[in-house]
Amino acid sequence: MSNLLEVRALCKTYATGPNRVEVLAGIDLELESATTTALVGASGAGKSTLLHLLGALDRPSSGTVSFRGEDIFRKSDRELAFFRNKSIGFVFQFHHLLSEFTALENVMMPALIARTARDKARATAEELLDDVGLSHRLGHRPGELSGGEQQRVAIARALALSPELLLADEPTGNLDMKTSEGVHALLAELQQKKGLTLVVVTHNERLAAAMGRTVRLVDGRLE
Numbered sequence: 001m002s003n004l005l006e007v008r009a010l011c012k013t014y015a016t017g018p019n020r021v022e023v024l025a026g027i028d029l030e031l032e033s034a035t036t037t038a039l040v041g042a043s044g045a046g047k048s049t050l051l052h053l054l055g056a057l058d059r060p061s062s063g064t065v066s067f068r069g070e071d072i073f074r075k076s077d078r079e080l081a082f083f084r085n086k087s088i089g090f091v092f093q094f095h096h097l098l099s100e101f102t103a104l105e106n107v108m109m110p111a112l113i114a115r116t117a118r119d120k121a122r123a124t125a126e127e128l129l130d131d132v133g134l135s136h137r138l139g140h141r142p143g144e145l146s147g148g149e150q151q152r153v154a155i156a157r158a159l160a161l162s163p164e165l166l167l168a169d170e171p172t173g174n175l176d177m178k179t180s181e182g183v184h185a186l187l188a189e190l191q192q193k194k195g196l197t198l199v200v201v202t203h204n205e206r207l208a209a210a211m212g213r214t215v216r217l218v219d220g221r222l223e
Contacts, residue, residue: 002068004164004197005031005054010063012049023049025220027063033164036191036198038208041217047201048169050217054199055167056084067165085114089158093170095150097142103129103153104138110160121160128156131193132186148179152186159194166191168200172207184210 010027013020023046031037039047052058053065056072064071067087075083097106104125111121129135132152142150151171158166168187172180184207191198200211208214216223 002033003030004033004068005029006064006066006069007054008064008066010050010053010065011061012046012053012058013061023220024053024060027220027222029215029222031165031197031199033197034191034195035213036188036211037200038211038214039199039201039217040203040208040214045217046220047217051167051169051199051201055088055090055165056080057090085110086161087163087165089161089163089166091151091155091158091166091168091171093173095142095154097150097153097157099142102139102141103134103145103149103156106142106153107157107160110157114161124160125156128159129153131159131190132156146179147174147176148182151179151183155183155186155190159190162194164197166196166198168198168202170201170203172202172204180204180207 007027007029010024011022012024013022027050039050041047053060059073065073072080072083098109101109104122107125107128108121111124112118126135126138129138132155134149134152137145137149145153171187172183187198188210190196200207202208
């Protein structure tokens with residue numbers, strides 16, 4: 001296997017008034033293609049910050065994140081946005097679906113923003129919603145869906161542009177145990193089917209145990 005991501009000496013510091021808070025303190029990490037990793041640790045350990053840096057949602061204070069050998073933070077903001085939209089999918093604890101649009105329209109949205117032909121965007125969205133077990137709910141708006149169904153739509157939307165890397169931040173943190181188990185199984189199935197590199201931030205021990213590898217953050221450093 002080749003490495004999809006290589007992280008070297010990654011640091012992130014925030015200014016809070018006159019003080020500076022070091023959230024990440026020199027992270028080194030390698031992620032192989034088509035593997036699964038759980039990122040665990042206490043609240044405030046820096047898990048979400050690290051995930052945001054892996055996904056180019058924020059820039060580090062120092063250090064590098066290389067995607068297939070290329071330091072992504074050498075890119076301009078515009079280049080970085082294009083890279084992020086094309087290569088990375090995101091799933092968050094709260095689904096962030098657009099309430100006025102249907103499930104199908106929500107999943108089509110990333111492709112339409114990327115100027116994919118509407119017919120192609122629709123066909124891909126229908127296939128993804130079938131993959132997540134919601135082919136019978138295409139025309140339903142988020143308010144007409146259960147919490148688990150909304151998260152499944154969010155997962156389908158994250159895969160709309162066929163990313164290589166899927167980053168999930170507490171994807172079951174807002175769900176009951178039974179619904180969480182269904183989302184766990186779905187993530188595992190999609191990772192296998194699509195050959196994704198999957199990184200999950202989670203406090204859920206069962207979800208972490210299902211990943212191929214577990215990485216623990218303690219006070220901004222990896223154990």
